[in-house]
Amino acid sequence: MSDTDDEKDDRDPAPPDLPERVLKADDLFGGRREVWIELEGVRYRLRITRRGKLILQK
Numbered sequence: 001m002s003d004t005d006d007e008k009d010d011r012d013p014a015p016p017d018l019p020e021r022v023l024k025a026d027d028l029f030g031g032r033r034e035v036w037i038e039l040e041g042v043r044y045r046l047r048i049t050r051r052g053k054l055i056l057q058k
Helices: 025-029
Strands: 034-039 042-048 054-057
Touching: 025 034
Parallel strands: none
Antiparallel strands: 034 042, 042 054
C-alpha cells in the first residue's frame, strides 16, 4: 500500500469543536535528532535530517 492510497480509519474522529493539537519540534525532540513513536505496538522512528526535513520510518 502506498502513501497515496486511501486508508480506512476505524478510530473515532476528534470532535469538531476541539482545536488542532500542535507540537513544537523542539518540545517533541528535546534537543535530539530522532524520537521513537509507538502506535498499536509498532515502533516508528521520526528523525530530523541535516536539511531540516522530517522522516518517519517503520
